[in-house]
Structures are given as C-alpha cells and as structure tokens.
Amino acid sequence: MLAARQHGVDVWRSGVKHAPQLRILTSSLAHYSISRAAGIMGLGTDAVLAVAVDAQGRMDMADLARLHASCLQHGEIVMAVVASAGCTATGSIDPLQDIAAFCQAQQLWLHVDGAHGASALLSTQHAHKLQGIALADSVTWDGHKLLYMPAAVSAVLFREARHSYLAFAQDASYLFHGEDAALDYNTSYRTLECTKRMMGLKLLAAFKLYGRQGMAQLLDHVFALASSFADALAQAPDFELLMRPQTNIVCFRYRTDAAQSNRLQSWLRLQLLQGGDYHLSQVEISGTLWLRCTLMNPYTELKHLQGLLERIRTRTRSAEENG
Structure with missing residues (x-):
C-alpha cells in the first residue's frame, strides 16, 4: 500500500x-x-x-x-x-x-x-x-x-509513527544525527519548521486543570446549543435552516423573495456586525448565501440566540418600512 x-x-x-x-x-x-x-x-x-x-x-x-x-x-x-x-x-x-x-x-x-x-x-x-x-x-x-x-x-x-518521519525527512549533519530520529521530543525530524513553540504545553495545562471530562463539557454545551438553536429556526416560519447541525455550526437564512435573498442575507450580516452584539459569518452553497453561526462561547445561552432572531426581524422590518 x-x-x-x-x-x-x-x-x-x-x-x-x-x-x-x-x-x-x-x-x-x-x-x-x-x-x-x-x-x-x-x-x-x-x-x-x-x-x-x-x-x-x-x-x-x-x-x-x-x-x-x-x-x-x-x-x-x-x-x-x-x-x-x-x-x-x-x-x-x-x-x-x-x-x-x-x-x-x-x-x-x-x-x-x-x-x-x-x-x-x-x-x-x-x-x-x-x-x-x-x-x-x-x-x-x-x-x-x-x-x-x-x-x-x-x-x-x-x-503509523514512522510516516511522520518519512513525510519530513531531511539530510543536514549539523542538526540531524540519525540516532536521534527515535527521540519523540525532537520535532525537527517531523515538522516543516526547524524550531517550534511548545504548543502542547497549553493543552497539557488545560487538561491538568479541567481533565478530559471538563474539556468535553465545553464541547457538549455548544453542540447541544446548536441543536436547540436549530429547533428554534425550524419552528420559525420566517427563517430557513440549511441542515441539522452535526457539530456547533448552524447555517440559516431569513426567508424573503428569492431574487433578493442573497443580497438581504449579506446586508443583515453587516447590520449585525455594525451593531456590535452579534458576530456572524456567511457561506455560499450552490449559489445560495446562508448566515453562518459558530457557537463557541460557553456562556452563550438559547435566549441570546432567540434575541439574534428578533434582531434580524427588527432590522428587516425597519428596512422594509424605509424602502
């Protein structure tokens, strides 16, 4: 193989x-x-x-x-x-x-x-x-x-550990000494960079403090929140959900005339960003623009996301009233 x-x-x-x-x-x-x-x-x-x-x-x-x-x-x-x-x-x-x-x-x-x-x-x-x-x-x-x-x-x-060495194999006698290749801590044999920061130290400190279960709870929270947010979107007749979230990312859009839909989603996103209370990104799939919500903050609650939907409704109504 x-x-x-x-x-x-x-x-x-x-x-x-x-x-x-x-x-x-x-x-x-x-x-x-x-x-x-x-x-x-x-x-x-x-x-x-x-x-x-x-x-x-x-x-x-x-x-x-x-x-x-x-x-x-x-x-x-x-x-x-x-x-x-x-x-x-x-x-x-x-x-x-x-x-x-x-x-x-x-x-x-x-x-x-x-x-x-x-x-x-x-x-x-x-x-x-x-x-x-x-x-x-x-x-x-x-x-x-x-x-x-x-x-x-x-x-x-x-x-297979040996593949990590094969992928980055180099020949430099002033740095690589053959017999050191088995030393896991010598990352020079297995990275693009010769010198790397101790990235693993940050992770080790977090696991020492919170443990695996504590770290998993952070993930479980945002996954569950994404699912609840998707439920709220599915029940709202003025919003459309792209798909059920599989992780912590939820893509949705405000329902409107198809000809103006992409323009409206982009405008809504800018309005939310300028308002300073919500930060959404956007993604285009098969020519359709969707608002993209990535739930990361462990202090975010469903009420905050319900407030997001109300903010979108308010902005849209205001725009329609003002032409």
Whole structure:
C-alpha cells in the first residue's frame, strides 16, 4: 500500500516529462487549505478534485468512486483522499468509516481534516460521529477551536509513527544525527519548521486543570446549543435552516423573495456586525448565501440566540418600512 502511495511522490520529485497528473480527492465543502497545500507542493490547485456532497453536506460515496475511476481512466494517480470531520462551512462530518473502507480497498492514503471536529472524540455523547477516524493514515486537529486554546495549538497525527518521519525527512549533519530520529521530543525530524513553540504545553495545562471530562463539557454545551438553536429556526416560519447541525455550526437564512435573498442575507450580516452584539459569518452553497453561526462561547445561552432572531426581524422590518 505504501509503495502505491509513494509512487506518486516519486513521479512528482523526478520531474519526468509527461509524468502522470497527481490528484487529491476531497469534498466540495473542504477547507481551502487543501487546495493551498496542493499549490505549495507544486501540484497546482487544479490537482484537487471536488467530490459532491449530500443534503447534509457529507461526501457522496458514489461520486467519490466515480471520480476515482475517472482518474484511473485518464492515467492519473490519486495520491490521497481528504475527508472532513467537521467541515468549516457547515460543520458536516463525512462518512469516515465508508471512506476509510474505500481507501483501503483502492490503496489510497486517507487524510482526515479534523481541525474543527476531531475534539468530539473527547465526548462520550458525540465521539460516535467520528467512527472510522482511527483508520485514517493522518489527521489534522486544532486545539484552538473547540478546546478553546489560544492560537495556535495544532497537530498532524499519523496512524503509523514512522510516516511522520518519512513525510519530513531531511539530510543536514549539523542538526540531524540519525540516532536521534527515535527521540519523540525532537520535532525537527517531523515538522516543516526547524524550531517550534511548545504548543502542547497549553493543552497539557488545560487538561491538568479541567481533565478530559471538563474539556468535553465545553464541547457538549455548544453542540447541544446548536441543536436547540436549530429547533428554534425550524419552528420559525420566517427563517430557513440549511441542515441539522452535526457539530456547533448552524447555517440559516431569513426567508424573503428569492431574487433578493442573497443580497438581504449579506446586508443583515453587516447590520449585525455594525451593531456590535452579534458576530456572524456567511457561506455560499450552490449559489445560495446562508448566515453562518459558530457557537463557541460557553456562556452563550438559547435566549441570546432567540434575541439574534428578533434582531434580524427588527432590522428587516425597519428596512422594509424605509424602502
């Protein structure tokens, strides 16, 4: 399996003329960093092919198989599949178990972008949502998201430790001494940077203070709040919910004339930002603009979110009355 994965890297490094095109398959809702990484690697952002998603924003397995087969038919090498565990746009979690089975069958490297949602593994209530993540070859994870660490606390985790060294192997006798390669604390062997801050110290301090259960409670609170907020939106005839939240991200919009809808959502967001009481982002999916609410503050309550909806209603009515 490793040989099949390594072949693509060897072709890329060799610079052989007319070498096969390398491809990375990922969700159409994947974080932009996937394309950025392909660009930095010299593959070109076009090397990343978008797999369609279902109504819940999860990677469609049939389309993944279709794209993979198409690549093979065109003599292209798929070097990796990137799944999302809590994509940034909607918080959706791809079917990790099914994707892992597909990648094993096709001898493909599976990377899971768990920057946002991998922290759910701490929760006894929500860990099941990430079933299959243990089968990934590599996982990215950010502590400065759902674990409330000050930025930046990030990690790349490998199922097989030796791969963490192979990915960053360098030759410099003044720094790398071979026999030190087994020393876990020498991060120079396993990072892009030669020198790194002690990011793990922040996380260690938090776990020493709150423990796993205490940290999981923070996550459980915002997940439950997202679900309650979604209930309130579903019951409000003047609002539309994009999908049931799978993490702490809720996407919704104020119902209005379809021709003016995107413009209104964008205007509402600016009004809320200028008001200073609420901070929302926005996301465009299939040409439709949605307001995006990421629940992070452990002191946020449902009454605050109900106030958000009332603020939107007030702003909209005021705008309509003033033409």
